[in-house]
Amino acid sequence: MTTIAEMPAGFADKVLSAQSTFRSVMDAMARPGSVQRVAADVGTPAGMMRGAAAIALTLFDHDTPIWLDAAMSATPDVARWLKFHASAPVVGDSSIASFALIGDAANLPALERFAFGSSEYPDRSTTLILQVDSLTQGPTFELKGPGIDGSALLQAMIKPRDLFQRLSINEVLFPRGIDVVLVHDDHIVAIPRTTRLIASGV
Amino acid sequence: MNAPTYNFAYLDEQTKRMIRRAILKAIAIPGYQVPFASREMPMPYGWGTGGVQVTAAILGPDDVLKVIDQGSDDTTNAISIRKFFGKTAGVATTTSTTDATVIQTRHRIPEASLHAGQVLVYQVPIPEPLRFLEPRETETRRMHALAEYGLMHVKLYEDIARFGHIATAYAYPVKVNARYVMDPSPTPKFDNPKLDNCAALQLFGAGREKRIYAIPPYTTVVSLDFEDHPFTRYRFNAPCALCGADNSYLDEIVTDDKGGRMFVCSDTDFCEQRQAAGHHGTESAAPHKEKAHV
Ligand SMILES: [Zn+2]
Numbered sequence: 001m002t003t004i005a006e007m008p009a010g011f012a013d014k015v016l017s018a019q020s021t022f023r024s025v026m027d028a029m030a031r032p033g034s035v036q037r038v039a040a041d042v043g044t045p046a047g048m049m050r051g052a053a054a055i056a057l058t059l060f061d062h063d064t065p066i067w068l069d070a071a072m073s074a075t076p077d078v079a080r081w082l083k084f085h086a087s088a089p090v091v092g093d094s095s096i097a098s099f100a101l102i103g104d105a106a107n108l109p110a111l112e113r114f115a116f117g118s119s120e121y122p123d124r125s126t127t128l129i130l131q132v133d134s135l136t137q138g139p140t141f142e143l144k145g146p147g148i149d150g151s152a153l154l155q156a157m158i159k160p161r162d163l164f165q166r167l168s169i170n171e172v173l174f175p176r177g178i179d180v181v182l183v184h185d186d187h188i189v190a191i192p193r194t195t196r197l198i199a200s201g202v
Numbered sequence: 203m204n205a206p207t208y209n210f211a212y213l214d215e216q217t218k219r220m221i222r223r224a225i226l227k228a229i230a231i232p233g234y235q236v237p238f239a240s241r242e243m244p245m246p247y248g249w250g251t252g253g254v255q256v257t258a259a260i261l262g263p264d265d266v267l268k269v270i271d272q273g274s275d276d277t278t279n280a281i282s283i284r285k286f287f288g289k290t291a292g293v294a295t296t297t298s299t300t301d302a303t304v305i306q307t308r309h310r311i312p313e314a315s316l317h318a319g320q321v322l323v324y325q326v327p328i329p330e331p332l333r334f335l336e337p338r339e340t341e342t343r344r345m346h347a348l349a350e351y352g353l354m355h356v357k358l359y360e361d362i363a364r365f366g367h368i369a370t371a372y373a374y375p376v377k378v379n380a381r382y383v384m385d386p387s388p389t390p391k392f393d394n395p396k397l398d399n400c401a402a403l404q405l406f407g408a409g410r411e412k413r414i415y416a417i418p419p420y421t422t423v424v425s426l427d428f429e430d431h432p433f434t435r436y437r438f439n440a441p442c443a444l445c446g447a448d449n450s451y452l453d454e455i456v457t458d459d460k461g462g463r464m465f466v467c468s469d470t471d472f473c474e475q476r477q478a479a480g481h482h483g484t485e486s487a488a489p490h491k492e493k494a495h496v
Binding site (some may be wrong): 018031060061100102120122123125127146147148150175192 | 209210211215216217218220222223224225226227228229230231232234236237257258260261262263318319337343344346348379381382401411417418419420422
């Protein structure tokens with residue numbers, strides 16, 4: 001049983017850390033494929049990377065149901081930490097989640113299990129926060145779409161390997177869809193629903 | 203110094219989180235109006251509380267803020283908002299378009315081209331471009347959902363039939379990323395081409411109507427028009443009387459009570475930078491008497 005004394009810390013400075021983390025996420029979302037850095041000091045429960053923890057404390061609260069994958073819920077640490085620092089409800093039904101935290105992206109559930117939003121309210125969708133193996137090394141992904149001047153090259157080790165193929169569902173669904181934030185350590189990359197894969201290589 | 207009694211940038215953290223989540227969705231769905239729970243701000247609605255809330259949610263201590271009202275840094279509204287954020291967030295302020303990291307604007311887009319990393323925040327009174335055609339929110343929402351924009355085209359075409367051209371001079375509707383029809387706020391249609399493929403992130407906040415929407419950088423924004431009546435910009439056919447610019451949006455200034463008038467840049471920073479660089483207009487070459495000593 002974790003006591004509050006053993007609970008990993010939240011942000012060192014709640015207000016300014018949330019602001020700087022938000023700007024990193026906003027820049028990432030506005031420039032898909034670009035690697036942004038989360039600079040804030042933040043404690044992390046076991047299994048959660050710094051970037052994911054900072055995003056959680058910046059965007060989660062009692063208004064945002066959170067879904068945790070098997071890796072994130074392997075111990076109660078993540079759920080307890082989220083409840084303590086963000087008052088965010090953890091839900092078992094992924095289709096009503098505002099955010100889904102994916103610790104073991106290789107076993108990412110089918111995207112249909114998350115919320116795509118409605119045609120009238122496409123913003124009522126689940127944002128996936130996906131921990132990956134690298135956002136600076138690995139195969140290259142050439143991306144295009146709003147926020148990208150021509151094309152953007154992302155080099156990343158991402159599981160599932162067919163993530164971008166799966167995300168092509170966004171093209172059919174738009175304006176409904178799924179937005180993704182990839183996290184590795186303190187690096188983040190956003191893939192909003194408007195981003196398209198042009199080509200990928202090794 | 204006494205500790206401030208307000209939170210950083212005035213808004214409480216829960217409100218900032220809610221606005222920040224709305225901003226991220228707005229960026230992900232370009233041109234779509236995201237509902238948000240607008241808060242009371244210590245200023246009247248007409249002063250751009252939507253834009254102020256967006257600015258408050260993004261602003262950090264390292265930002266350099268510029269605020270313009272119809273192109274000018276020096277109106278009461280612009281000065282008040284600048285002071286508000288100087289006081290509540292301690293941010294540096296500037297009148298320079300180039301030096302600013304965040305620019306809050308009412309009714310203009312700066313003449314100087316914006317660069318990557320900048321954020322332009324618009325104050326929006328009426329975010330719904332279809333509202334004058336359809337008063338019911340459920341209906342306009344359905345029309346956006348189905349991309350059913352025929353009525354808007356009919357309205358514009360009626361203008362052509364009646365006036366020989368599209369009479370809409372401000373808040374001229376655009377289509378964002380080939381999907382959503384969007385109101386660019388009451389900017390002159392002269393500014394519409396600057397919305398397209400802009401290097402900066404553009405955020406729009408409507409306080410009374412509780413909507414936030416966005417245009418990500420490098421996004422295609424097209425002004426609605428017709429093949430036989432293509433979109434055209436409009437400006438007074440004159441150079442600026444102060445800096446001689448022949449490509450800037452002009453305000454008409456009445457200079458005396460005998461019908462005297464002159465045209466000057468609406469963007470005061472643009473005009474002053476040009477004058478500082480040695481450009482002159484007719485009035486600067488022959489200044490008014492009260493300015494003769496300058
Ligand atoms: Zn001028």
